[in-house]
Amino acid sequence: MNLQFNQHVMPKLNRRAFVIGTATAGAGLALGLDLPFGGPSVVRAADGAPEVNAWVVIRPDDTVVIRIARSEMGQGTLTGLAQLVAEELECDWSKVTTEFPTPGQSVARKRAWGDFSTGGSRGIRSSQDYVRKGGATARVMLIQAAANEWKVPAAECKATKSVITHTPSGKTTTYGKVAEAAAKLEPPADVKLKDPKDWTIAGKGLKRLDTVDKTTGKMTYGIDVKLPGMLNAAIKDCPVFGGKLKSFDEAKIAGMKGVKKVVRVGDSAVAIVADTWWHAKTALDALPIVWDEGDNAKVSSETIAKWLAEGLDNAQPAYVGNQNGDAKAAIGGAAKKVEAVYSYPYQNHATMEPMNATVLYTPDKCEVWCGTQNGEAAFAAALEASGLPAEKVDVHKLMLGGGFGRRGMTDYVRQAVAIAKQMPGTPIKLLWSREEDMQHGKYHPITQCKLTGAFDADNNLVALHYRLSGQSILFSVRPEALQNGMDPAAFQGVAQSGEAAIGYSVPNLLVEHAMRNPHVPPGFWRGVNVNHNAIYLECFMDELAQAAGQDPLEFRRKLMGKHPKHLAVLNAVAEKIGWGTPAPQGVYRGIAQVMGYGSYVAGAAEISVTDGSKIKVHRIVASTDPGYVVNPAQVERQIAGSFVYGLSALFYGGCTVKDGRIEQTNFDTYNSMRINEMPKVESVMVPSGGFWGGVGEPTIGVAAPAVLNAYFAATGKRIRSFPLRNQNISFA
């Protein structure tokens, strides 16, 4: 039976018919419709081209506009998602272009584009199903439109590279010619997606769609927005988190060039609005400000460390995140016990583009232009800060000059709206100085970890006690996600099961978290809790191997029998780096593995060490099994980039607290790796299929432990506190 044809002959009423509203917004987009998958009344893009469905607009010249709801911050999701849609659409890839729908449009269409949030390495994996269906549905409708025109069954037609062919007669037409008719059709109720082994566009290392403008200076980031009559704002928030703005002496900057207005922003910040940002910043630097720093001004890195160390005491309360057997009893009766305490510092995201947002506020409309990892969160922030209803608010997403988790937060959007609200009708661009950005981050959380391992008389690991003490991100950022007070995300990489499960079977295991939340605001920082958990566990596995007198790889393998996917990536890097064969003279190896964001990753490093403190990283091998690889060239770049980010944090990072504020203010005190310090990363992709894992973050977990374990192999020294610069260890 030809389902597609029958469906055309006797159209069903779809739920779109019951939804009221076709009011067009200024941009010409129809609002009030609820279905992402097309339907009888044609929805048009801003240029008038018909929307086949929410994901696909086809212009008469055959240009295919693919809508991308997730944000592009360098990770390549824009291209990857377009590949997935194009794969099912069977369109000509050379005619593909993309656009970002706005959160306001999505809300008005009952979230036609689903989740905008772009974090947790979810860009591809959590939208692949519906975007592929979007492409497949559009293909079915386009073919149906051609079949209708030719009065032939759709089953006799096929589409390849945007050309529809009626196979028996050889007649052809193009997507551009039938898009208008297709947009009026009933979408099919169900579509079959391709088997990834049949992919021709997805799964290939196609070039990114956004490269040319990024090499000519034409790409518009949030910082580059220009609006008629726009003014620029510079801001200072109380350097002590939780402190307040007491007063400022505006008279002292009276007459400074370009200054238009000095405004309070909330109860903790002051901003200067000027003709140029340089004038705003210059005046702000000259403005005397008095802060009410509050009690947090007494907090320092030392007081935080002391408080966290107390949480390592087993007598203190802790949440149990993973356990089997009785680790405490097994450790108590063990033949041999190994214990170590590690710590990991705060880290700033340090996106190359500092936080910024541009806002035009009038009592009737609040529009925001910004880079954001979560368009809907930025929209919600603008709603709240403006006090306007949803239909009067929108957020225009721009390219992000880096995200790494920082731009999932909306503090800078709220500030920009708060400033613009004090100057209705004037577009205001708020830009943070690098110093503001460094001191008002949402930092990688601070933790310490006491690990205790126990062996029987035959050097078998019988127990592992993993006791984490420190900060919960969810406690601060998303308290509703806590489970009876426990932060389940704190156990990323050491959980029993799920998308970040531990890869070892230990007869007696106890993983727990003594939650201690200092006043420094935490956030999702690339890799999030996988970072420190992988460092703690993988460095300690090396310590255990050493204590057992076993090779670090063989020691791990013995515990990984029930974790074949973890083991497969570990084996892949071991083979590629030549583990078990002699390394070059003076070169030492380290290895590590972890699971995070639904993917299995492993890494191995070859390093040499001069004078016990100068490290040269010669070679890095990294393996990943994300289930499916949508664009291997981009996955390779995410893997290599994860090493740069992770090793920058290991060697140079670390934000310290003094008098309640962050001490690091710029790249001179919070450095980042340069090209001379970074070797080539050799990636080994071993996608095993059957699941969808993320690739932007998991690899960062193995970056530091691979190098640290190699450092031990080279020097016999364990480093358990970071960054390495504090131990006088640096790149050679």
Added chain:
Amino acid sequence: MANLKINGKTINVDVEDDTPLLWAIRENVGLTGTKYGCGIAQCGACTVHIDGVAMRSCGVTVHEVAGKDITTIEGLAAGGVMHKVQLAWIANDVPQCGYCQSGMIMAVAALLKENPKPTDDDINDAITNICRCGTFQQVREAIHAAANA
């Protein structure tokens, strides 16, 4: 007030003498391809050419560069033809977020002018721009590709 010669055009900008060239380029001239990253000449995102030499534009004032030949990323393509570094960047799909790449490309273009076939060591010495996405592997490959173009 300063007379800036940018990308072959002389532009009179109404700014104080001590205004960093970066902000004059971005805000007064309106060329936003040159990026602000740190303001203290550390990251290199604001790299431009001054009389053919790569300089961090946040660290020089308009007064210091008045009358000199300033080239920004927008002026790198000559006569509508992209510079070989830009072409190599596209061929090697170098940028991720892309924010640092204007500066990176300007630094590399200046390097190749001085040293048409740089070794890896030459690259290590000359290219000190920060890229938080970690594009260094592709940057290195693209430099060699441009050198051999």
